[in-house]
Amino acid sequence: MSAIERREITGFSNPTVKYLRNLRDKKHRKREGKFLAEGLRLLTDARECGRLPETLVMAGKRDAHPLLDELEAAVAGNGGDIIETTPDILTKITGKDNAQAVVGMFAEFDTSxxxxxxxxxxxxxxxxxxxxxxxxxxxxxxxxxxxxxxxxxxxxxxxxxxxxxxxxxxxxxxxxxxxxxxxxxxxxxxxxxxxxxxxxxxxxxxxxxxxxxxxxxxxxxxxxxxxxxxxxxxxxxxxxxxxxxxxxxxxxxxxxxxxxxxxxxxxxxx
Amino acid sequence: MSAIERREITGFSNPTVKYLRNLRDKKHRKREGKFLAEGLRLLTDARECGRLPETLVMAGKRDAHPLLDELEAAVAGNGGDIIETTPDILTKITGKDNAQAVVGMFAEFDTSxxxxxxxxxxxxxxxxxxxxxxxxxxxxxxxxxxxxxxxxxxxxxxxxxxxxxxxxxxxxxxxxxxxxxxxxxxxxxxxxxxxxxxxxxxxxxxxxxxxxxxxxxxxxxxxxxxxxxxxxxxxxxxxxxxxxxxxxxxxxxxxxxxxxxxxxxxxxxx
The missing domain is CATH 3.40.1280.10 (SPOUT methyltransferase, trefoil knot domain)
Incomplete structure (x- = not known):
C-alpha cells in the first residue's frame, strides 16, 4: 500500500474540511451534487455495488483492517483523493460525537x-x-x-x-x-x-x-x-x-x- | 370558563419555565418523575384515556378551540396548574421552532x-x-x-x-x-x-x-x-x-x- 498517495490535513480551517463539513447543509449539497457516507461497512457495501467515493477521509491513527486497505486501494486506483486527518476533524465533518474512522464523499447519482x-x-x-x-x-x-x-x-x-x-x-x-x-x-x-x-x-x-x-x-x-x-x-x-x-x-x-x-x-x- | 384561574408567565428566567424546559433532559426527568407532551391532539387523546397533565401551558394568544376549552376545564377541575405564556417561551420549553400552542406536564406512569x-x-x-x-x-x-x-x-x-x-x-x-x-x-x-x-x-x-x-x-x-x-x-x-x-x-x-x-x-x- 506504500504507493498510495495520502494528503494529511490537521487544520480545522482547511478549505477541504470546510467543504466536506458544509455537505451536511442541503443547499451546499445540492449546489455541489456531492454527499457524505460514513463507516467502513457502508463504504464497503458501496464499493461492492460499484460506487466509489471521490474523496476518502480517514483517521490518521486507526486500526488496520483489510477491508479498509481494499477500499483505499480502490479509491486510489480510481483517481480519488485520500486524506488522513484527526478524529476531531472527522467529528467536525460528520457532526457526530463518535465519528466513524472513515468517511467518503460521493457524487450524487442520476435520479431522473x-x-x-x-x-x-x-x-x-x-x-x-x-x-x-x-x-x-x-x-x-x-x-x-x-x-x-x-x-x-x-x-x-x-x-x-x-x-x-x-x-x-x-x-x-x-x-x-x-x-x-x-x-x-x-x-x-x-x-x-x-x-x-x-x-x-x-x-x-x-x-x-x-x-x-x-x-x-x-x-x-x-x-x-x-x-x-x-x-x-x-x-x-x-x-x-x-x-x-x-x-x-x-x-x-x-x-x-x-x-x-x-x-x-x-x-x-x- | 371565566372561573378558571390562570397564571401568566412572561419571563424566560421564571423558575417554572426553567423546570419545564429541563424536563427535556433525561436526568432531570428521571429525578422529577415528570414528562412533557405537546399538541392539542395528543393532550386530547391523553384526556380521553384518563390521563390529565398536572400543568398545562398555553400560548396567551391562541385560536379558540372547543377541545382546548374542555382540556383546560378538565385540568382545572383536577386541581392542575394552568399557565399562559408567550410563543417564544413555549418554544424554549419544547425546543421546537414551531412549538404547538399547548404543552402538558404529566407525572410518569408506574412502569413496573x-x-x-x-x-x-x-x-x-x-x-x-x-x-x-x-x-x-x-x-x-x-x-x-x-x-x-x-x-x-x-x-x-x-x-x-x-x-x-x-x-x-x-x-x-x-x-x-x-x-x-x-x-x-x-x-x-x-x-x-x-x-x-x-x-x-x-x-x-x-x-x-x-x-x-x-x-x-x-x-x-x-x-x-x-x-x-x-x-x-x-x-x-x-x-x-x-x-x-x-x-x-x-x-x-x-x-x-x-x-x-x-x-x-x-x-x-x-
Whole structure:
C-alpha cells in the first residue's frame, strides 16, 4: 500500500474540511451534487455495488483492517483523493460525537426517472412528500430487504443524500435505485409500461391481506401528517386498508410501507 | 370558563419555565418523575384515556378551540396548574421552532411489570436495549394499531417519556401500557402466566409467514445494532425468520417489529 498517495490535513480551517463539513447543509449539497457516507461497512457495501467515493477521509491513527486497505486501494486506483486527518476533524465533518474512522464523499447519482431500470425488481416503493430523512432511509433499507427495484420520491420529499437518510438506509442508498419526480412526471412514466399502483387508503379499499397484488407492484406511501392527496389515491389500481385496532388512524409512514411491501412480496413470490 | 384561574408567565428566567424546559433532559426527568407532551391532539387523546397533565401551558394568544376549552376545564377541575405564556417561551420549553400552542406536564406512569394488566391484549411488544427514542415511539404507535396490550422495555432502553418518543408515539404513550424490567425480572413474570415469546432470528427459525403464533403472543425485538443476545433467543418459544432479499441482513427494529406484529395479528384473529 506504500504507493498510495495520502494528503494529511490537521487544520480545522482547511478549505477541504470546510467543504466536506458544509455537505451536511442541503443547499451546499445540492449546489455541489456531492454527499457524505460514513463507516467502513457502508463504504464497503458501496464499493461492492460499484460506487466509489471521490474523496476518502480517514483517521490518521486507526486500526488496520483489510477491508479498509481494499477500499483505499480502490479509491486510489480510481483517481480519488485520500486524506488522513484527526478524529476531531472527522467529528467536525460528520457532526457526530463518535465519528466513524472513515468517511467518503460521493457524487450524487442520476435520479431522473429515465435512468431507472424497471426490470430490476418486482416491487417498487413510491413515497410522496415524505419529510423525515430517517423515514426515507428506513424505506430504502426495507426496499433492499424485499428485493425491490428501488424507491421513487414524489413531490417535495426529504433529501435521500442527507447524512441522516444515508445512515438510516444502512447502505441501501447504494444498492437501491432512487428516482425523483413530480406526480405529473411520475404517472406517464408509470403508465408507459406494466405496473400496478397500490396505496394504503381508507377510501373504497380492500383488506391489505391477500389483496390481488401483481408484479411489478408500486407501493405508494403518503406524507407523514397529511397522507396521500385524494387525486393520487384515485390514480391507484388497488387501494388496500390495514387493521387499525386502536385510537390512531395511521401508522408511521415507513412502517406502513414495510408491512405492505412484505405482504406484496408474499403475493408476487407465489 | 371565566372561573378558571390562570397564571401568566412572561419571563424566560421564571423558575417554572426553567423546570419545564429541563424536563427535556433525561436526568432531570428521571429525578422529577415528570414528562412533557405537546399538541392539542395528543393532550386530547391523553384526556380521553384518563390521563390529565398536572400543568398545562398555553400560548396567551391562541385560536379558540372547543377541545382546548374542555382540556383546560378538565385540568382545572383536577386541581392542575394552568399557565399562559408567550410563543417564544413555549418554544424554549419544547425546543421546537414551531412549538404547538399547548404543552402538558404529566407525572410518569408506574412502569413496573406488576402494574401491567395482561388481559388487555393478545399481542405485546417487547423491546430489548432499544436505543432510539424515535423507534420506541414508533413501536408504541404500532402497538396501538394492532390493538396490543402494551410495550415492555427490557434492559437499557431509550426513555419512553422523552419528547422524541412521546412525539413519535402519536399519543400511543397514553393508550398503551408500558413496562420496564431487566431480562431476569421479565422471564419469571412472563412464565408466571400464559404467553408465547416470539423473536425474529436466523437461528433454528421457521418462516415468519403462517408460523404457529398463539395468543397472548409477546413479540421480542432486539437492539438496533447488535440484535438479541443468543440466550434471549434461546428462551423464545418460537423463532421466525423474515425474507431478506438484498445485501442487508436486518430491518430497522421498529419495522421488523411491525411486520411481525401484523403477521401475528392475522394469526390470532382467525
Amino acid at each position: 426517472l429515465g435512468a431507472l431500470d424497471r426490470s430490476r425488481g418486482d416491487i417498487w416503493m413510491v413515497a410522496q412528500a415524505l419529510r423525515d430523512p430517517g423515514n426515507l432511509g428506513t424505506m430504502l433499507r426495507t426496499c433492499d430487504a424485499v428485493g425491490a427495484g428501488g424507491l421513487i420520491l414524489i413531490d417535495d420529499c426529504a433529501d435521500p443524500f442527507s447524512m441522516e437518510a444515508v445512515r438510516a438506509s444502512m447502505g441501501a442508498v447504494f444498492t437501491q435505485q432512487i428516482g425523483r419526480a413530480t406526480w405529473d412526471e411520475f404517472v406517464p412514466w408509470l403508465r408507459g409500461a406494466d405496473g400496478q399502483l397500490v396505496a394504503a387508503s381508507l377510501r373504497d379499499a380492500v383488506d391489505y391481506r391477500g389483496a390481488p397484488y401483481n408484479a411489478p407492484c408500486f407501493v405508494l406511501v403518503g406524507n407523514e401528517s397529511r397522507g396521500l392527496p385524494e387525486a393520487y389515491e384515485g390514480e391507484c389500481d388497488l387501494r388496500v386498508t390495514m387493521p387499525m385496532k386502536g385510537r390512531a388512524d395511521s401508522l408511521n409512514a415507513a412502517v406502513a410501507g414495510a408491512v405492505l411491501a412484505y405482504e406484496v412480496l408474499a403475493a408476487v413470490e407465489k | 411489570l406488576g402494574a401491567l394488566d395482561r388481559s388487555r391484549g393478545d399481542i405485546w411488544m417487547v423491546a430489548q436495549a432499544l436505543r432510539d427514542p424515535g423507534n420506541l415511539g414508533t413501536m408504541l404507535r404500532t402497538c396501538d394499531a394492532v390493538g396490543a396490550g402494551g410495550l415492555i422495555l427490557i434492559d437499557d432502553c431509550a426513555d419512553p417519556f422523552s419528547m422524541e418518543a412521546v412525539r413519535a408515539s402519536m399519543g400511543a404513550v397514553f393508550t398503551q401500557q408500558i413496562g420496564r424490567a431487566t431480562w431476569d425480572e421479565f422471564v419469571p413474570w412472563l412464565r408466571g402466566a400464559d404467553g408465547q415469546l416470539v423473536a425474529a432470528s436466523l437461528r433454528d427459525a421457521v418462516d415468519y409467514r403462517g408460523a404457529p403464533y398463539n395468543a397472548p403472543c409477546f413479540v421480542l425485538v432486539g437492539n438496533e445494532s447488535r440484535g438479541l443476545p443468543e440466550a434471549y433467543e434461546g428462551e423464545c418459544d418460537l423463532r421466525v425468520t423474515m425474507p431478506m432479499k438484498g445485501r442487508a441482513d436486518s430491518l430497522n427494529a421498529a419495522v421488523a417489529g411491525a411486520v411481525l406484529a401484523y403477521e401475528v395479528l392475522a394469526a390470532v384473529e382467525k
